[in-house]
Amino acid sequence: MSITLPDEALTWLSVWQNVRALVLATDTHLTRRLSAAGHAVYALTDDARIHARLATVERVTPMLARPEAVPTDPLQFEVVFAHQALHRYDLDQALPQLARVLRAGGCVSASYLVRDDSVPWVRRLAALLRRYDPMAMKGDYGHQSLDVLGRSKYFPEVERRAFRIWQAVSRDDLVAMVRHQPLAANLDGGQLDTLIGQVVELFDGAVRPGENLRLPYQLLCWRAWVSHEELTGPVEIPDSGLAIPL
Known part of the structure; x- marks a missing residue:
C-alpha cells in the first residue's frame, strides 16, 4: 500500500511558497509533489535507477551523490527535505x-511515517502475528535519527508537528500485508x-460487511533551523596545540 502525504503536512514542511529546495530522494514521490506545488527542486540520490527516473520529472534537477558530500556551492537552498531518509546516512558528516548548502534562515524539513499501534484491531493483529514471530510488526522506521538532528549544533532550533493519517485497508490488503511479513x-x-x-x-470480526478497516499512521514532522556559527566562527587553537617556529 502506498500512502500519500497530506497537503497540510507538505505545506508545513515547505515553510514558504516557491522555495529553492534540495530533496534527499529515496524515491520520486516527494520530488514530484514538491515540483507540482511550484518549488524549484534539486533531488539528491545515490541510486542510479532513481536518478534516471528523476531525470524525467519536469522542473527537477537530479544529482547523483550523497548528502555527506553535496556537490553544490554553499547557501544554495532554503529548505532541505528528507522523508523516511535521515537514518540512511552518516549524519555526523x-x-x-x-x-553549508542552506541559506541563512533555512531549515531541514524531515519527516517519518510511523504506524500507530494503539488501535484495538491493530493490537490484535500484532498479538496474532507474534504467536509465530515475537518480532512481528515491531518495525524500525529509522525515526530515531530525528533525535540526532535535534542534538546537532548546526540546527539548534527545532519545531515539531505530527499529522494523523488513516489508510483504508481491505481484506485483500490485509492478507497481502501479512504475506509480505518476514x-x-x-x-x-x-x-x-x-x-x-x-x-x-x-x-x-472488526468491520461491518462491505466496509474496510482503517490503519492509522503518525507523520512525524520536524523543521530544524540552520545556524552557520559553527561553520563561520574563528578557529581557536588550544594552548596545548602544536606550535611551529618560523
Missing part, C-alpha cells in the same frame, strides 16, 4: 554539509494457510 517465509504451506484464515477472521 551529512548535517554539516546540509548546513515471518511468512518461515512458515510451511499449512501454517501459512492457518494464519491467513485467522487474519481473515480478525478482519471480518
